[in-house]
Amino acid sequence: MQHAQVIIVGGGVVGLATAYQLSQRYPDRSVLVLEKESAVGQHQTGHNSGVLHSGIYYKPGSLRAQNGRSGREAMERFCEREDIPYDICGKVIVAVTDDEVPRLERIFQRGQQNGVRCEMIGPERLQELEPHAAGVQAIHVPEAGIANFRHVTERLSELVSSGNGEVVCGARVTRVTHKSDAVVVHSTQGEYTADFLVNCGGLHCDRVARMTGQTPNSKIVPFRGEFYELKPEVHHLCRNLIYPVPDPAFPFLGVHFTRMIDGGIECGPNAVLAFAREGYRKTDISFVDLAESLCYGGFLKLAAKYWRVGAGEMWRSFSKAAFVRALQRLMPEIQSEHLRPARSGVRAQAIAPDGSIVDDFCILESDRVVNVENAPSPAATSSLNVGKLIVDRLETHFG
DSSP: OEEEEEEEEOOSHHHHHHHHHHHHHOTTSOEEEEESSSSSSOSTTTTSOOEEOOSOSSOTTSHHHHHHHHHHHHHHHHHHHHTOOEEOOOEEEEEOSGGGHHHHHHHHHHHHHTTOOOEEEOHHHHHHHOTTOOOSEEEEETTOEEEOHHHHHHHHHHHHHHTTEEEEESOOEEEEEEETTEEEEEETTEEEEEEEEEEOOGGGHHHHHHHTTOOOSSEEEEEEEEEEEEOGGGGGGOSSEEEEOOOTTSSSOOSEEEEOTTSOEEEEOOOEEOSSTTOOSTTOOOHHHHHHHHTOHHHHHHHHHSHHHHHHHHHHHHOHHHHHHHHHHHOTTOOGGGEEEEEEEEEEEEEOTTSOBOOSOEEEEOSSEEEEEEOOTTTTTTHHHHHHHHHHHHHTTOO
16 A cells, blocks of 8 residues: 555646645655546646636635735746746726726725736727727736646646656545544555645545545535637737626626637636536536535525526527627627637536635645635636645644
């Protein structure tokens, strides 16, 4: 039975950033990353929008706010050092109507409180930055950017493996048991023991937490986000990143335009309940996952509160015309023929029993286990900082 001083469950960007930070701080400690897929970064990491977030949206004082800007700067330095392409291209958040301006101003105030470099701009300056966007006012955030987090994750895996670490793919965790002096992790690749276990299980993090004996404060409900992409002949319509003013009560940012690091332009996403935790297509159904979502009181309370919003999101999932109309609010020139279907992603949304959205990083710990219960955006952008936070928690238990 192989032993490692620390086992990390989950080979996404947060899990591998944690392994990397642990190996940097404690190069003599052995670390083992268990990933259930055949390669790292296959789920939330690999389906990420690729945006290097600025930290403008987050509640001041929250872990997301504390690690937003500094996490992006750490990721920039990592990409620079490891020769991973990235671009600090900037973004605009656009108020399309006058009644959206007060919400825009509140976002601007949050940005200032969080130390984000940003400025309020009028229609003339907006036209200079994004000639095809339409709005009465906007925020320009020059320090937002783009990267490819799957490339980041692959490089982190290489760096961990080149030191005192190992990454094992195809190792789905099936059970966790405890001995007096160790944690035993049972997987499809065999059994492993560790002094400490870190759960970075992403879409399955609450299930892994229950395996470890901890009771999560929330449940993961999967939401699928679907994208279109602009055809190459209309790439000129979007220079960088164009966002709407989000609904402050809803955790999603609304359909927007994102220039990708490979040069493509993505449009979206919407946000609809996925019928499986890995339900990337409308036809992907897990009756176990779906029943778990629909029978969870927290989700039912959330759905009752936001059923109108949810119905609109679902309609956009089935109606390209409705999706196009949402995009036309930001860019009136967009037409249906400019778009073709693109990828989708699934977001692990933690929902509390009272129906509230868990909107900050949440890390639970016991003597030998650290569970990352919630790692919403900007977890990829801030993954190196989140990894440090997790190692800080581990450190308090090291002898």
